[in-house]
Amino acid sequence: MSYQRVLLKLSGEALMGDLGYGIDPKIVADIAQEIAQVVNSGVQTAIVVGGGNIFRGMKASAAGMDRATADYIGMIATVMNAMTLQDALERIEIPTRVQTAIAMQEVAEPYIRRRAIRHLEKGRVVIFGAGSGNPFFTTDTTAALRAAEIDAEAIFKATKVDGVYDSDPKENPNAHRYQSLTYNHVLANELKVMDSTAIALCKENEIPIVVFNLLENGNITRALKGEPVGTVVGGHYEVN
Template structure:
């Protein structure tokens, strides 16, 4: 019986994944806000992977609109500022949903902060079923709690969704010892252990996110989000990336 689920057509190294991208990735050439052309470019890469049979969920940061820590630094109550940052991630999630649906990809947004007139509330079993049916699920509003970053929210959702890996799309093709844009001599790593990332303070993502993924034995894959076809290549084990896992 056909239950609406896609038929796998590709040999994936990672089939079910959570893709974490920054809010800044949605800005394009702008210095603030959402560029729908940038959203469309990202959507095409996600669509190609989904159509090949991958099960994909996303978490998008909110730094292109409002960052909680920045608000707190200006004297705003930290919890209030973090809630504003969570709302920014909902805006980004809705923009990405629009971009995906414009190219025919069924997408659901689930928010940790209930807002039923705008999107679904996060329900784990429902999210898993959406992914099994080939829908992209975008998780918004972080964990729903202040004092936690979207990295930690993404790690939590990756564990809850029983993902094979958490993919972090960045501006460079992996993890380096230093910022390669500032130091051309920076060393690039193909493989790292979770503990190495924490001990060297490599700032791939915050320590609580790395620790959660380590405890759940979910590898972190860091790759260049802007390379054409990069997502599909990483999923099949062919792309240039850094894989962080247990040694």
């Protein structure tokens, strides 16, 4: 299956590579090259990027910081990542716009749904920063929300593993990797695909989720072109 409009969800941790903190420019450049191949093939591409390589709101909250304040700081971290990815894409001549849910007019556009769709129609990559603009929501939920708003055909969640397993493959060598799952199975078994709010949003709007390994060269291109990569979650699939 090939796609016309998709949303790519990148974790902040993906941008730091083997570093313990921050951003690895080579990793970002490699990701940009793969996204460029997808864009140049005609697929309209939106991106939601996390901020965990810089600041994790839930972790800070657990250490005593006010949860809302911690989440807002995390949202600002996602904008830093979005701008970094925008720079990498534009250095290879891929037109890119960053839209933020918190106003930062000197560095990014405000999030406006119709403007985002228009950018996509013109072949520009749109990176959504600052999460949903509200505390207590993850960037996974933001990805589901934005995908529904822009009528994306699928969400592609790039991770450090090659799909969804029934248990941790690092601890259990016999862990089973699923090829396909239903939303209900993910929710009932609390599988670590996305948080439950994000899964429920995808279920309600019938948006499939593809979980795949970001670290394998060429996987972004293969996944977004519709090749079978990783695990797919959706209402019309079987648990396999």
